[in-house]
Amino acid sequence: MFEVDEVLRVLALLRHAGCEVWIGGGWGIDALVGKATREHRDLDLMHRVEQEPLLIRTLEAAGFVEQPDALPGRPVRFVMADPSGHELDLHPLLFNPDGSAVQHADTRGGTFPYPADSFVVGVIGGVEVPCLSAAQQVYFHQGYDPGDRDRHDMARLREAFGIATHF
Structure with missing residues (x-):
């Protein structure tokens, strides 16, 4: 399981190396609401x-190894895990000059859009962290x-936000 301290450790490691990342998935939602609300088996990072x-290179130096059998795989996403079983679900984004971004959705040229206002700040363990907006989280669900x-x-x-969701 991915605990709060491990999330903050990975984020600090990447930030120190100069890597810009945003939390998505379950931890991203917990960052938006400002507290851990359930157990998490991985950490989604854009x-x-x-x-x-x-x-x-930074993650490998910290003991993470790419998991080549994780699907759907590149170019959509890839997974790295450490010997303790902490799994990172990594999503490459191509940014546009206006601050929006796209991610591959498949191998046929489909993409997921990320409007510029998708990139916000949340809180995990009392620490401000970069994450995806509530609207972007709803879009992905x-x-x-x-x-x-x-x-x-x-x-x-x-x-937390009084917004409509699909389920």
Whole structure:
């Protein structure tokens, strides 16, 4: 499981190396609401594609190893894990001059858009952290059959922000 201290350690490690990342997924939602609301098996991080070589070197130096069998795999995302089982789900973003970004959605040229206002600040363990906005989180939670964690996460966003979600 990914605990608060480990999230903050990874973020500090990457920030110190000069890597710009934003938290998504369950930890991103917890950052938006300002507290951990459930257990997390991984940490989703969006990063600048041009910083990927530095990001990988930094994580490898900290003991993380790429997991080549993780699907859907590159170019959409890739996974790195450390010997303790901490798993990072890494999403490369290509930024536009206006601050918006795109991420590959598949190998056929599809993309996920990230409007410029998708990149915000939340709080984990009393520390301000970069994360994805509530609107972007809701956008990513559509078009599939939700699991219990998905329903839990969307309920937290509804409670905290009074926004509509798909489930």
